[in-house]
Amino acid sequence: MKPLELSPSDFRRLADRLSSLAEQWLTELDSRAIAPTTSGTATEALFAEGLPEQGLKDAALDALGPVLAGTRAGNARFLGYVLGSGEPVGALGDYLAGVLNQNVTAWRSAPTAVSMERAVVRGLADAVGCTGFTGSLTGGGSMANLMGLTLAREAKAPANEQGSPSGVVYASTEVHMSIPKALALLGLGRRSLRLIPTDAEWRMRPEALEAAISEDLSAGRRPLAIVATAGTVNTGAVDPLKDVAAIARRHDLWLHVDGAYGALAAMAVPEPFEGLALADSLSMDAHKWLYQPVDCGVLLYWDATAARRAFSFTGDYVRTMSPDSVEGFAFFDESLELSRRFRALKPWLSVRYHGLGAFREAIRKDLENAQRLATLVREEPRLELLAPVPLSAVCFRYVAGLAEPERNAFNTRLMARINGRGRVYLSNATLSECFVLRACFVNHRTTPEDVRTVVSEVLAAAEELRAS
DSSP, rough: TTTTTHHHHHHHHHHHHHHHHHHHHHHHHSSSSOSSSSOOHHHHHHTTOOOOOSGGGGGGGGGGHHEEESSSOOOTTOTTTTTTOHHHHHHHHHHHHHHHTOTTTTTOOHHHHHHHHHHHHHHHHHTTTTOOOEEEEEESSSHHHHHHHHHHHHHHSSTTTTOOOOOEEEEETTTTTHHHHHHHHHHGGGGGGEEEEBBBTSOHHHHHHHHHHHHHHHTTOOEEEEEBSSSSSOOBBBBBBHHHOOOOHHHOOEEEETTTGGGGGGOOOOOOTGGGGSSSSSEHHHHHEEEEEESEEEEEEEEEHHHHHHOOOOOOOGGOOOSSSSTTOGGGGGSOOSSOOTTTTTHHHHHHHOHHHHHHHHHHHHHHHHHHHHHHHHOOOOOEOOOOOSSSSEEEEEEETOHHHHHHHHHHHHHHHHHHHHSSSOOOEEEEEEEEEEEOOOOOOOOOOHHHHHHHHHHHHHHHHHHH
16 A cells, blocks of 8 residues: 555545544533643643654544543633534535645636535625625635735735835724734835724724824825724624725725724624625634634635735736636735635635524524513623623623722632633633723533633632632
């Protein structure tokens, strides 16, 4: 047998073992402690022996037990960060994509996969009210934001040939960390980002944006782009997209919308996202509010010519050799990536299995669960709600018996105690210098009972801390 060759029967045997492990994981998911009982020392020790020179054959899979035991369980009460719940049909699509091993770089190298990705991108654009947009799938919102801002830079301050770009990019003080990172990578520098204050609902203030642009123009600086946010990472705030778009048009600036968290909610509740289709480019994360397994980001843009202007630079060895608009298509002409995973298979299969209507309903339930938790927090005198809940992020803290200077330290310890108990997992945010507990609902498994459990676990963990 050739090196690395596996017979069909051997593949089936190994696949059956992995399938059984996956089935067991899903069966036990709700009863598992979300945060595994482990440590950095313990996880490093699992892999300390290094990679074997001689293969272990079937015994190689024996080590998966400890791997799973040390893995965070994304059950119905995992409400940390902005991480989707890993819909199982999508996971099966990922499995098949690995077996098919397509490089989705151009139609000639992966015909069906390229057409599928183009169809998935068009379908998601239609679903959020951006009919006519095209784009591609990416590793996540950070990559989509980097690519979107690359389009902006090359459209407004071309630097691909001569380098040395300069200009100002505007975003709210609630901007995601991926935006200053992107500006650093693009050579614009983090100092080129001008932060615009927000209103009482944590949304960018249009009049402050207008004033900042006018000030920069008067000072001889070159405004390039505005980054509006459709779902800020802290509170889920949606900037006034229509007003921001009008300012962008008036000053001939590129408008990029960071919708990695929130934009896919427009499938279910379009009203908060009025003006989304006025963007020049838009990032979304299907591994957030389309519940797909990581990774599956999306970049949409109105003008494919702008993408080709930014990214097209082709060597002879990858020429597509066809004048046909489909058979000559290459994602590498519109993307930063050359080697590209078959990401489209999981959302395509997942949506075909469940239907878009089921995803819209799951998003609505997440929004309802967030409002349910906000109501419970308001009704509980020991807790305090710190921000409005426009989407699905709920920011609150424990306040009973604590003076204001004590609250940050106590809630910091409280979050660790809550997560250590294993039944609920929350993350954190800082709002007006207040450390807050943050529950974010992008989880198709969560029920109203799970929401009530959040409050009971917070109170129980707080009592433990106060008694210690």
